[in-house]
Amino acid sequence: MIVLLVGCASSPKATPDKATSQTKDTTGNSSNSEPSWVANPRNVYSEVQYVSAVGYGIDRETAEKSALGALVAIFGQTVKGETVVSTRYTEAVKSGVIEVTEDTDIGRAVTSSYDLETVVGAEIKDTWFDGAKTTYAVAVMDKAKAAILYADLVDTNESSISKLVQIPQADKNTLDAYARYDLAAAIADENARFLNILSVVSPGSAAARRGTVSKGEDFRTECLRIAQTIPITVSIANDRNNRIKTAFTSVLSDAGFKSGGAGSRYSLNGTLSLTEAELKDNPNVFVRYLVDAELMDTLIGAVILPYSINGREGHATLSEAENRAVKVAEKKIKADFGKSFADFLRGLQAK
Numbered sequence: 530m531i532v533l534l535v536g537c538a539s540s541p542k543a544t545p546d547k548a549t550s551q552t553k554d555t556t557g558n559s560s561n562s563e564p565s566w567v568a569n570p571r572n573v574y575s576e577v578q579y580v581s582a583v584g585y586g587i588d589r590e591t592a593e594k595s596a597l598g599a600l601v602a603i604f605g606q607t608v609k610g611e612t613v614v615s616t617r618y619t620e621a622v623k624s625g626v627i628e629v630t631e632d633t634d635i636g637r638a639v640t641s642s643y644d645l646e647t648v649v650g651a652e653i654k655d656t657w658f659d660g661a662k663t664t665y666a667v668a669v670m671d672k673a674k675a676a677i678l679y680a681d682l683v684d685t686n687e688s689s690i691s692k693l694v695q696i697p698q699a700d701k702n703t704l705d706a707y708a709r710y711d712l713a714a715a716i717a718d719e720n721a722r723f724l725n726i727l728s729v730v731s732p733g734s735a736a737a738r739r740g741t742v743s744k745g746e747d748f749r750t751e752c753l754r755i756a757q758t759i760p761i762t763v764s765i766a767n768d769r770n771n772r773i774k775t776a777f778t779s780v781l782s783d784a785g786f787k788s789g790g791a792g793s794r795y796s797l798n799g800t801l802s803l804t805e806a807e808l809k810d811n812p813n814v815f816v817r818y819l820v821d822a823e824l825m826d827t828l829i830g831a832v833i834l835p836y837s838i839n840g841r842e843g844h845a846t847l848s849e850a851e852n853r854a855v856k857v858a859e860k861k862i863k864a865d866f867g868k869s870f871a872d873f874l875r876g877l878q879a880k
Contacts, residue, residue, distance in 0.1 A: 676731035
């Protein structure tokens with residue numbers, strides 16, 4: 530009995546060791562006993578103070594992503610595409626369009642969330658491997674800290690949106706105004722997700738703001754109105770049956786803009802060039818194509834977006850080689866000019 534009592538008294542109590550994702554006793558010996566948070570995270574992280582969720586997977590990375598996804602679902606959001614802040618929103622923070630800097634609490638939280646692919650304000654508190662094939666992770670958000678963070682995020686975003694859409698009446702129907710409203714819509718969409726999270730960590734704070742937050746759909750409607758008000762004239766010299774012109778106008782149409790119209794402030798002017806090229810020891814006929822185009826702001830007389838593509842196509846006859854060259858040019862314009870135009874609009878937003 531004495532020996533047994535001494536043995537019991539000297540047995541060390543197991544304590545969690547987060548660094549090794551296992552439990553260790555005070556002597557450093559590994560123990561594979563299941564932490565209580567695996568069955569129910571609220572056993573360790575009180576729901577009064579925390580929002581918590583458990584995930585699992587075949588390795589630590591999978592388990593952590595699973596836990597973060599489960600945490601996001603608590604806020605009424607889907608996992609795919611919404612576990613992190615969007616690229617566009619993060620760019621707006623870094624560029625200063627949203628009135629925070631990266632060395633503030635908000636800035637650090639947003640950029641860290643994006644870089645580490647986690648939801649803003651969440652962290653992985655612990656992981657545990659069951660010794661067989663499954664790793665578990667617990668994602669946690671401190672309600673008090675998150676309440677302050679998300680309230681600041683929502684308020685800062687609303688202030689930034691308000692300044693974005695303060696546009697003089699004379700400049701309302703311009704590409705610059707379109708870009709500003711388009712970015713305002715993206716920020717408003719992000720704010721709606723932030724408000725969902727705030728409603729969980731601080732329902733009262735969310736309720737006080739819900740009636741005043743902007744709606745992304747309202748700004749997209751204004752974008753559409755602006756696009757319809759400022760048609761972009763498209764003119765391509767040496768075009769073949771307007772095929773190159775049609776390729777450009779289809780891209781502009783997909784972005785919501787009309788083409789044509791007299792006296793438009795914006796015009797896209799270009800030239801299609803087809804030149805026969807000979808390749809030694811090749812029986813086919815080859816044609817080099819070149820499309821040079823410029824999007825102009827006629828009011829200020831400046832090129833605001835240059836665009837050029839070129840290449841070479843071949844066939845048994847000159848006419849077929851030319852037809853193939855024009856066909857490839859059409860395809861390139863439809864695939865590539867849309868990105869160039871979108872990047873141009875985003876450049877206007879950053880200004």
